[in-house]
Amino acid sequence: MFKILTLLLFIFINxxxxxxxEITNWFNQxxxxxxxxxxxxxxxxxxxxxxYKAFVETNFALKSIAYGLLNEKIIEKNDKETxxxxxxxxxxxxxxxxxxxxxxxxxxxxILKDIDVKDGVYIINSDISDRTSSVSLYWxxxxxxxxxxxxxxxxxxxxYFVTKKSEFTxxxxxxxxxxxxxxxxxxxx
Numbered sequence: 001m002f003k004i005l006t007l008l009l010f011i012f013i014n015x016x017x018x019x020x021x022e023i024t025n026w027f028n029q030x031x032x033x034x035x036x037x038x039x040x041x042x043x044x045x046x047x048x049x050x051x052y053k054a055f056v057e058t059n060f061a062l063k064s065i066a067y068g069l070l071n072e073k074i075i076e077k078n079d080k081e082t083x084x085x086x087x088x089x090x091x092x093x094x095x096x097x098x099x100x101x102x103x104x105x106x107x108x109x110x111i112l113k114d115i116d117v118k119d120g121v122y123i124i125n126s127d128i129s130d131r132t133s134s135v136s137l138y139w140x141x142x143x144x145x146x147x148x149x150x151x152x153x154x155x156x157x158x159x160y161f162v163t164k165k166s167e168f169t170x171x172x173x174x175x176x177x178x179x180x181x182x183x184x185x186x187x188x189x
Contacts, residue, residue, distance in 0.1 A: 023115055023122050023141070026148045030059055031110040031126070038108065052099045056091065061142065061149035065161065066090040069168045070179075078179050086183055093186040110137070121151065 037051045056062070066087050067075060075083065111134075113125040124139040138154035152161040168182060175181035 020115065023124070023148060024112065027112055027115075027124055027126075027139070027141075030055075030148075031112075035108060035110060049095070049099055053095045056095045056098060059148075059150050060094065061144060061151050062091050062094070063087060064144075064149075064151060065094070068161065069165050071169070071172070071177075074172060074177055074179055077177070082179055082183075086179055089183045089186045093189055096189050122148075 034055060037048060037055060069090075070086075078086075108128055108130040111127045111129065113127065115125070116123045120142060122139075122141040122143075124141060126137045126139065127134045128137055129135075136156055139150055140152040140154070141148050141150055143149075152159055154160070171182050171185050172178070
């Protein structure tokens, strides 16, 4: 019995260690790619935007985030076509948001501080620094279909998800739950 318990503990520790290495490698690779896009001033703006778009499509849990920002009743009362339009508009909105935020900084580095796992969600603690100042960033990441996807980014204790949920709820409340009006508001950005 002791041998089996020891073997199981050994397998679990090795699996956890391999998983830690995998998420660390993913984070280092993707943050490096993000910084390369962000720091590439030689590329035309349109080309850089396309790189941000590809980065967002690859690394964010777009559908989970988009639908997580809506009340279940709003989702239920809209047809598939409207929901698909919302998904696509949200993807463009998130890309533009990241593009505009990233283009306000000209250089920097992202430093991984540590990774914690809670309920299957990785909480990645990092700092982004531009050599004169640094900002604390937490990334909530989940493994979805064998790849890591960002669920939320928390900058200096402000959650992107919570902030957007509040903004979207306010727009939907004013428009009596009209997803079409929310889509039009997002398209203005």
